[in-house]
Amino acid sequence: MAAIASQQAERSPVERHSAVSEMPDELRADVRMLGELLGRVIAEDGGPDLLADVERLRKAVIAARRRERSIDDVAAMVAEWPIDRSVQIARAFTCYFHLVNLAEEHYRIRILRSRDTGEATLPESLAQAVGELKHDLGDDGLARLIADLSFRPVLTAHPTEARRRAVATAIQRISAQLAEYNGPDRGAHERDEAHRRLLEEIDLLWRTAQLRHTKLDPLDEVRTAMAAFDETLFRTVPRIYRSLDAALAEGTGRREPLAKAFIRYGSWIGGDRDGNPNVTARVTREAVLIQAEHVLTALENATTRIGRTLTVWNDDSPPSKELREALTAAADDHPELVAELAKRSPHEAHRQWLLFVAAKIAATRRRDLDLAYRSPADLLKDLRLCQSSLVEAGATRQAYGEVQHLIWQVETFGFHLAELEVRQHSQVHAAALREVRDGATSERTEEVLATLRMIAWIQERFGVEACPRYVVSFTRSADDIAAVYELAEHALGSRAPTIDVVPLFESGEDLANSADVLTGMLRLPAVRKRLESNGRRLEVMLGYSDSAKELGPAAATLKLYDAQAELAAWAKANDVRLTLFHGRGGALGRGGGPANRAVLAQAPGSVAGRFKVTEQGEVIFARYGHPAIALRHIEQVTNAVLLASTASVESRTAEAAARYRLLAERVASASERAYRALTEAPGFPEWFGLVSPLEEIGSLRLGSRPARRGLGAPRSLDDLRAIPWVFAWAQTRVNLPGWYGLGSGLLAATAPAASEAGSAAPEALEPGPGLDELRRAYGEWPLFASLMDNAEMSLAKTDRQIAARYLALGGRQDFADQVLAEYDLTRKLVLAVTGHSRLLESRRVLSRAVQLRDPYVDALSHLQLRALTALRAEDPLSEGERDRLETLLLLSVNGVAAGLQNTG
Template sequence: MAANASQQADRSSAERHSAVSEMPDELRADVRLLGESLGRVIAEDGGPDLLSDVERLRKAVIAARRREISVDEVAAMVAEWPIERSVQIARAFTCYFHLVNLAEEHYRMRILRSRDTGEAALPDSLAQAVSELKHDLGEDELTRLIADLEFRPVLTAHPTEARRRAIATAIQRVSAQLAEYNSPDRGAQERQEAYRRMLEEIDLLWRTAQLRHTKLDPLDEVRTAMAAFDETLFRTVPRVYRSLDAALAEGTGTREPKAKAFIRYGSWIGGDRDGNPNVTARVTREAVLIQADHVLTALENATTRIGRTLTVSAQYGDPSKDLADAIALAVDDHPELVSELATRAPREPHRQWMLFVAARIAATRRRDLDLAYRSPDELLRDLRTCQASLVAGGAVRQAYGEIQHLIWQVETFGFHLAELEVRQHSQVHATALEELRAGRTSERTEEVLATIRMIAWIQERFGVRACPRYVVSFTRSADDVAAVYELAEHALGARAPVLDVVPLFESGQDLANSADVLTGMLRIPAVQRRLDQGGRRLEVMLGYSDSAKELGPAAATLKLYDAQAELASWALANDIRLTLFHGRGGALGRGGGPANRAVLAQAPGSVSGRFKVTEQGEVIFARYGHPAIALRHIEQVTNAVLLASTSSVESRTADAAARYRLLAERVASASERAYRSLTEAPGFPEWFGLVSPLEEIGSLRLGSRPARRGLGAPKSLDDLRAIPWVFSWAQTRVNLPGWYGLGSGLLAATRSAEDTAPAGTANGSPETGPAQTSRVDGSPENGAPVGGSTEIGPGLEELRRAYREWPLFASLLDNAEMSLAKTDRQIASRYLALGGRQDFADQVLAEYDLTRELVLAVTGHSRLLESRRVLSRAVQLRDPYVDALSHLQLRALSALRAASDLPEDERERLETLLLLSVNGVAAGLQNTG
């Protein structure tokens, strides 16, 4: 094992040197500029000695990766500093990561702009998808596919965004000044001023507290999510539709659009009460009102802007009769307002009308019922009246330009912005019904009834579309779905709201039983009515987080795929238009990874032009923090949805799935046994609590939701929510949920079914875990074992073919490879040693070694992320600086674990250091939860 660790250290050093040499000049310049600016700020505030200590640690961790010094020497250096100094150094590295992330974001935007020359369609873009589909499909089939297209991202408030909102906005201000500084059309004085302002904002970032002093409540989370809408989503969505329309036919902006509004945002923020007692009916009401205020404000501003610029004179074309009649009616109803507008815009009827529409939107926001719109449909009717009048007068560019963008925005966001979804645990409903039938109700049951009444209020105020879905987590039978409809009758009787109850299947057993549950749902009268009313549309949610925590990544991936395939067949047999709702997290241990690859890996027939997915935690701002990046993300996902819905792609995927089915089952079975042999071993939950900052993460105030079910230390994995489970493993640099068990599964699959080792793991038992001597050379040329007693069977070639031909298997290994790349064996070993169970530590490290070598062997890569140059460079460049924060965290964690009787002030200082380092590691590793 020691020799293997040494070899990996040599490779790591070579890989980092390669990554540094490959850094593009523009990115290198921005990283240097921001890093030097931060160093200047640190020296100004803390003195040159502080900057010197930061530099000492930076150089030391780089030297340790080059094996010029040992990690013990780095740990000794960190131990010499007073805690207060360590806190300052942790702040410095955390700020550095925020700035490096910013530099990389700017570089991504430059690359997108440089590739978007218009000469050829960008890979994975809408233009590329449409071009390919025009070649493969007939015009009628393409038209049908576009007409059925749906993309439904659902924002959730899961606590994986470790940054405070104040930190995020400070970074945005630095970003604005960096853009000014780099702008090619700025003169020397303008650049100098931009640099001065950038220093000012970096100084403020340095002086802003990294840790929250108060816990977030659900409405704080709602307001945080609104930043993504205000700054990005509202403006980006019409650009997506415009891109699709341009790809479908020539002349976009001068003709009626062929692209429809296919994006519908949803939100669980303020609606998800499963395990979160802080989300009440009142909170849900306030969440919808906050959303409505933001979207109505945005619509009002956009309409006002269009109205002020729409100076089409009646001299060059009279308004249509419909518009003239509408203006006349407005004069009768609101003479003073229309008279004022006519004075401001004489002989400009279209301008008058759009300003009148803006006034009505403002009245809707103020709840001035005399002038307000009653629904988005009324607003759309008025916008289309203006559009048709412009077309009739020959002003087609005005008709199908900004006004069309506004129409698309209203169609997408309505007056509610995002469809708020309520989620609650099935057991809560079962208990509530028991109480109601017994004639007594607890406070929690009253809250369930109040929630249903609130849904009815929301629908009455904003329309059914604003809040129709009720997600039932841990759905075990059709009775769990029927319970919601029965509770709705208890709450409001005949006035019950329109409800689409969505079953959520999370555990392995529940996924296996999902089709049977849906068959039972079809017998529920309320479900039958909703199917008849909604065109036989039904939605089912699949949980990635808990299934992966229960089964391990490989077995959960196959179990989810099987569930998708079975549900797609069930829907076809029952004439159901099924939408699968994918509850994916940001981290790889919770179904994360590149979204477009995930779509293309879905089971045949399970997409059918519709894709719904959760966007969680830090992923929201990574994907929607900047318009250019948001546009690219949405286009990539939509590209994959379109291609995955074609018969040719479905056929290729089905053939590959059938061809490698037995192979996948061997991988899944052996990997699950290996995973359970660790996670279900006596003492494992307690050990995990010792080797990770699990307990302390609860103090970070990341979100309004409790980190685990119940109180006290976890006694089993069931006590832990998936998010802190994944987040904590990322902090230890182990990243176990993203890869553990896969190596044992791959090894078993290289052998024939008869030769597969029983019960446990590769060449081992459930008690001891995988054999530490199981190794293969990761080079493309050689799949033979290097030493050890484990023989690699002929199945290795079949695994390689499966990786090349089956998107699901490729996605599994690519995601594991990414997770392995973010794992650091030397640092991880120091965390694992804190638990006092060397057997567990050895088992984890042995499985890591086995998984790393076999993933490389199957993919044919000589090093991790070899085929993903940009991501590899980002990981390799960050690793040493993450090491610095890990050493600081280990110092705090070791002291806290070693003594239970620390003085209170010392404990508080150590916890501050620990939590600051958690923030920094999260910023450095990015998709951590």
């Protein structure tokens, strides 16, 4: 694989204008170096013949993309190799993708840093948003918007991270060595050592098993998510607040901050039990304890670090009367501890106090009740005591610098790190309530009651904020909400926990009925009581994944938009401060895509300064794996939340939505008909299982949650969860959930007669007079632009030739032809509407990334097809043959996921 990175130098007429040929020199150098090191490792371990076979396949798939070699030739070459050799080759390409992804991440970080020169306002930054809003709203209007600003990312454990934790850790070590190697101040000897360490770590990556041998349990998933907090989030959050504070007014760091702590992280990891019997009350308890251990450790370390550096001399900056009295009281209660601090830090009262605070945080973590804090509020009181004393002493930079960062961290994370949310299916509650009323309770019902008791325990230990919400999947009526409150009273009586029961609307019918359900909720005494106590705040969750799986991407997008608009109007009419919780997946087929564009596409009035969204699977590490990337992501989302909440933006969006409403309905209606005609056809679920590695994906041990509801092969899409549905289609290179039906919808809007005929080949169909209106909608309506851009991205990751080979495995040519015809139609009309000559023409960086990966993903797809074809064949296989083929299949699944950079 010494030449594995040389594709970008091998251009053809097809690639002459490709983004691949525009790869920046820095990125090209990193990709080439990492590829060469991987090639050395492969040759050392597997011999030059293995490296030669990898190169043969690499060159063959590149030639096939250039139409210089047939795809059948590539398949025949792959079929000649023994299975064990194919497994080694799959490992090689998978490792290569991990390294390419790493190189691109490093390049992105360099670009972010190079743009931040301070000479101009970065687009989509907090400074840019504040600048616009000051002009539009004035200082008072901006202050009101900032006061209500809220961003709530919720981490979920949906199994969309295909890498083992050991592999992810190996990649992190390679990342650290690459940063060392590229450091601008490194000498020759330092670079040589970093190069040697890179080779060592890549060798270890090659030797590390790519596949998990044991299934993850929920607590493994909790611990995995903690890495994002430990390495990124705890340090990044105060930088966000500082950035906002600097944008709001001059003098940040020398005055009381104008920016509040507006971010609150949530988590479903260890709390989401819908369809996951592995999440129990005990698991939920352990999840909170793990979170608390991490955040208290981080707070203790930060407070100790700041305290040790706060060498403020009493004679120059005397402590306030209140701080002196607090130290005296502390000495009375804990004489030995305070005496030791005074001995180590004489005449440095502020330093003594912060180190005493650090000791109290440590005691809180150890559960030493004599010294521990009872609540985060008590800790904040002590930190503000130090801050106000520093201000009184004239040390304002010390007061509003690192001490303020610590205050922001406590306000954001508390002692619980993330608000753990419980989710369960409405049918489970209905069954439990029947049993409770009848008096004979099953094991499942006892677990529901135990969960509610555990929520009460968590709140008593860490405060209500640690576990404040209970989400009800498939909410159909207000009775589904009332059931949770009644069960809580049965479990604990007057000691029932303080919870907001959140309805989750997922199907098209449920989305349409959502406002009626909320009206019914207002009649519930428990809901009225919560609204009276929380400032009439109500939360509603919208499910993107299941609605898209049911309706198709275009119809689901409009249905969700309509639900948002109706709910926003309902909230205004009922004097309710509504927060919409967007259950978006990482993949485009599950509502994914750039988060800031998604915010700006929301219905007018539905944001109002508040945005809550799930962050799932590989998205967590893509967005929060590095501080620079996390900072940029949060700034972009917050920028969009602020701008989307203004009257001017809401007005423009409302006008565009009204102008193109009938057009959107034509697109959505025709697209849904086309989508349902395929997915609801007799035999479709069985066919899908044959053409994709759906069954085998369960063997990847991606997460603790089962891939489907119930046992056996899925009889309908209702049996299948949205994640494996999207994951499996990505593996086939079809990406059907991200675009299917849109072409039929666009055709209905441009040429209704041709749409109704439905028999002409896509190339024979010419867009009609409606095309100009679609183009205007794309330019003026953010929702429609987001739909088209996301579909374009999904189409760009589709490969028609390879997809056709997968689709042929099902023995239903009618289904295969239907899918490919819709692909051709959708691709043609998406390009016509966007005005692009090729997919992703206007998104140079993304286009380059996709085209760089495509040939190597092709290689893994051919290896996967070989395994899948043999496993689907009628010829009997020995147990050993089946095991080796399944290993090859699963390795290729892992590699394709790394190459496409999205799974489910």
